[in-house]
Amino acid sequence: MRIDVLTLFPDTVNAVLHESIIGRAARKGIVEINCVQIRDYTENKQNQVDDYPYGGGYGCVMMAQPLKSCLEHVLAEAGERRRRVIYMSPQGQPYNQETAKRLNRDYDHLVLVCGHYEGVDERFIEACVDEEISLGDFVLTGGEIAAMAVADSVCRLVPGVLADEQCYIGESHWDGLLEYPQYTRPEDWEGRRVPEVLLNGDHARVERWRRKQQLLRTRSKRPDLFERFAPADPEDQKLLAEIEKEAGRRQIAEPVTFRPATEDDLPAILAMVEDARASLKKHGVDQWQGPYPAAEHFRFDMERGECFVVLHGEEIAAFFTLSTREEKSYAAITDGKWTEGMAYCVLHRCAVGKEWRGSGMAEQMLRCVEEQARAFSLRCVRTDTHRKNKAMQRLLRESGYRYRGNIEVLAEPGHDPARQAYEKILKK
Ligand SMILES: C[S@@+](CC[C@H](N)C(=O)[O-])C[C@H]1O[C@@H](n2cnc3c(N)ncnc32)[C@H](O)[C@@H]1O
Numbered sequence: 292m293r294i295d296v297l298t299l300f301p302d303t304v305n306a307v308l309h310e311s312i313i314g315r316a317a318r319k320g321i322v323e324i325n326c327v328q329i330r331d332y333t334e335n336k337q338n339q340v341d342d343y344p345y346g347g348g349y350g351c352v353m354m355a356q357p358l359k360s361c362l363e364h365v366l367a368e369a370g371e372r373r374r375r376v377i378y379m380s381p382q383g384q385p386y387n388q389e390t391a392k393r394l395n396r397d398y399d400h401l402v403l404v405c406g407h408y409e410g411v412d413e414r415f416i417e418a419c420v421d422e423e424i425s426l427g428d429f430v431l432t433g434g435e436i437a438a439m440a441v442a443d444s445v446c447r448l449v450p451g452v453l454a455d456e457q458c459y460i461g462e463s464h465w466d467g468l469l470e471y472p473q474y475t476r477p478e479d480w481e482g483r484r485v486p487e488v489l490l491n492g493d494h495a496r497v498e499r500w501r502r503k504q505q506l507l508r509t510r511s512k513r514p515d516l517f518e519r520f521a522p523a524d525p526e527d528q529k530l531l532a533e534i535e536k537e538a539g540r541r542q543i544a545e546p547v548t549f550r551p552a553t554e555d556d557l558p559a560i561l562a563m564v565e566d567a568r569a570s571l572k573k574h575g576v577d578q579w580q581g582p583y584p585a586a587e588h589f590r591f592d593m594e595r596g597e598c599f600v601v602l603h604g605e606e607i608a609a610f611f612t613l614s615t616r617e618e619k620s621y622a623a624i625t626d627g628k629w630t631e632g633m634a635y636c637v638l639h640r641c642a643v644g645k646e647w648r649g650s651g652m653a654e655q656m657l658r659c660v661e662e663q664a665r666a667f668s669l670r671c672v673r674t675d676t677h678r679k680n681k682a683m684q685r686l687l688r689e690s691g692y693r694y695r696g697n698i699e700v701l702a703e704p705g706h707d708p709a710r711q712a713y714e715k716i717l718k719k
Contacts, residue, residue: 293323296438299328316452332360351408355415374400379434385424388464395448405434409708411658431523434494467520472502494496537649545604549659552598554697559607577707578677584640609656611641627696635671657690670717675710
């Protein structure tokens with residue numbers, strides 16, 4: 292790809308386009324970028340490139356002759372190629388990634404003409420320009436910034452400029468969506484953690500999460516793009532259906548905190564238990580299908596300072612019981628084992644208000660559990676869930692818990708006692 296930028300300020304353009312990735316590609320000969328001084332092609336003694344507009348008005352207009360002479364020189368030097376002469380103009384078509392792809396695909400010589408002052412003589416545009424491109428619906432003093440943007444975005448699509456085509460496939464605007472959020476070290480920065488899914492090395496899950504994030508953030512940041520997005524891939528269609536379903540749910544918009552529960556919180560806690568009971572029943576999970584857990588269990592937890600409510604602003608959104616007492620049923624673990632030699636706490640009864648399901652509140656609740664475990668000076672959290680409770684199992688795995696084996700609980704006589712045991716060791 293050869294790009295010639297016709298400008299009155301070649302040093303400015305050179306300084307930018309010969310730096311960094313594009314500069315390196317130019318030095319390797321993968322792309323050729325020339326900045327050509329229009330003033331060198333004037334035919335008057337003063338090297339004047341502009342003059343007053345016919346009909347009066349403010350400012351000056353760039354004359355057609357120096358522009359055309361400059362262009363002819365560049366075209367003669369470049370020889371026969373698939374070329375496009377483009378005038379950078381606020382009156383052109385707004386530039387986007389599709390145009391960058393088209394320019395890279397259809398041409399191997401771009402001439403980018405930068406106007407200045409009040410613009411250029413219309414007859415030059417009529418006679419010599421193939422296309423006008425605008426950087427957006429605003430007016431710049433000159434076309435240089437727009438030309439640099441076009442040159443940069445086209446060059447990075449030329450094979451060999453970036454390390455791999457994967458570098459730009461999947462980026463914002465590649466297929467009509469914005470890119471997923473990116474994170475780098477450290478894992479915890481000022482209390483903000485990298486999403487757990489990115490730390491587990493499960494590439495299929497990471498890919499799914501990233502695609503969903505692309506859809507979600509396009510939907511929230513650029514509804515206009517989202518509206519135009521037509522999902523052809525069945526996986527995208529599934530994700531969109533999931534997003535649609537989740538959209539009816541509450542969004543976390545306030546700080547999520549937690550505090551020890553009191554007797555006054557009991558009605559809210561019991562209402563969440565009832566909703567959870569109904570949901571477990573619907574999903575065929577024989578857990579919480581009898582009287583357990585009841586008010587007496589929560590009162591017992593509260594007396595020991597082990598029951599907590601999770602708050603969204605002032606409102607109760609979830610609850611959990613975190614006990615430091617030894618759990619007898621955990622001693623007889625089968626098909627695996629717990630981490631030995633660590634004092635632990637046990638996450639027992641917990642639930643999220645039904646309007647918060649799928650909103651990230653369950654993950655927030657587990658974050659509160661970890662905070663409280665640390666407050667107890669414990670780094671090992673153990674818990675268990677029914678083998679059919681897939682939602683809880685997924686939540687635990689995605690939050691960094693590891694399956695450790697099987698146990699049998701004693702709290703729900705007459706119901707399936709088999710439970711899967713999970714454990715998380717918190718970082719120091
Ligand atoms: C001050 S502008 C002239 C604007 C012109 N009088 C008009 O109203 O259409 C000077 C030059 O800046 C460049 N320019 C200004 N805004 C631009 C934009 N949004 N996109 C691309 N080039 C732009 C053009 O090359 C233009 O000739």
